Amino acid sequence: DAGVTQSPTHLIKTRGQQVTLRCSPKSGHDTVSWYQQALGQGPQFIFQYYEEEERQRGNFPDRFSGHQFPNYSSELNVNALLLGDSALYLCASSLTGAADTEAFFGQGTRLTVV
Amino acid sequence: RKEVEQDPGPFNVPEGATVAFNCTYSNSASQSFFWYRQDCRKEPKLLMSVYSSGNEDGRFTAQLNRASQYISLLIRDSKLSDSATYLCVVTRNNAGNMLTFGGGTRLMVKP
Numbered sequence: 001d002a003g004v005t006q007s008p009t010h011l012i013k014t015r016g017q018q019v020t021l022r023c024s025p026k027s028g029h030d031t032v033s034w035y036q037q038a039l040g041q042g043p044q045f046i047f048q049y050y051e052e053e054e055r056q057r058g059n060f061p062d063r064f065s066g067h068q069f070p071n072y073s074s075e076l077n078v079n080a081l082l083l084g085d086s087a088l089y090l091c092a093s094s095l096t097g098a099a100d101t102e103a104f105f106g107q108g109t110r111l112t113v114v
Numbered sequence: 115r116k117e118v119e120q121d122p123g124p125f126n127v128p129e130g131a132t133v134a135f136n137c138t139y140s141n142s143a144s145q146s147f148f149w150y151r152q153d154c155r156k157e158p159k160l161l162m163s164v165y166s167s168g169n170e171d172g173r174f175t176a177q178l179n180r181a182s183q184y185i186s187l188l189i190r191d192s193k194l195s196d197s198a199t200y201l202c203v204v205t206r207n208n209a210g211n212m213l214t215f216g217g218g219t220r221l222m223v224k225p
Binding site for chain 2: 031033035040041042043044045048056058088090092094096101102103105106107108110
């Protein structure tokens with residue numbers, strides 16, 4: 001049973017560029033959440049997707065956008081990259097409505113903006 | 115003020131020691147509470163859920179005080195392998211599976 005998988009694992013981009021990160025949820029999960037974790041800090045919630053729609057959003061600018069596909073996989077897009085966007089981007093999947101709503105995390109994508 | 119606050123540490127303890135971490139949360143609508151463990155450059159993993167009645171899992175004991183909005187984690191007989199960052203996490207009643215993390219407390223267990 002595959003867990004949450006993210007790609008790529010590492011990425012280096014230049015300021016002003018755009019990036020797309022990908023996430024495949026754990027088998028049987030239908031909800032995907034994205035988090036940003038800066039060095040030395042806890043993860044910060046970016047947004048959550050369920051039924052192919054953004055259900056909740058954290059305090060992130062519109063440069064951060066996402067998508068969920070019919071197979072529940074998800075993408076995170078960041079436009080006009082800033083140096084401050086350098087972080088570990090984590091995807092977490094869960095099952096909405098289940099008694100056990102434990103969120104499982106992928107290994108993350110480490111984005112460096114230069 | 116952050117919604118979930120933790121002492122960042124680091125806590126440096128010898129093997130076999132008992133160590134306690136505390137966490138406070140500001141939103142009284144918080145519904146569920148967890149401790150996650152994160153190893154260096156890895157993803158967070160659920161360590162244990164936290165209940166008002168307290169819960170224990172081997173050497174780990176977690177406690178919740180809703181009146182004081184305070185969560186604790188006690189680790190007994192520390193092992194070298196316990197070295198990690200411990201993240202306090204809460205969810206809100208109307209926030210589905212959205213997790214709000216504290217900044218984490220770093221633990222270093224020394225031989």
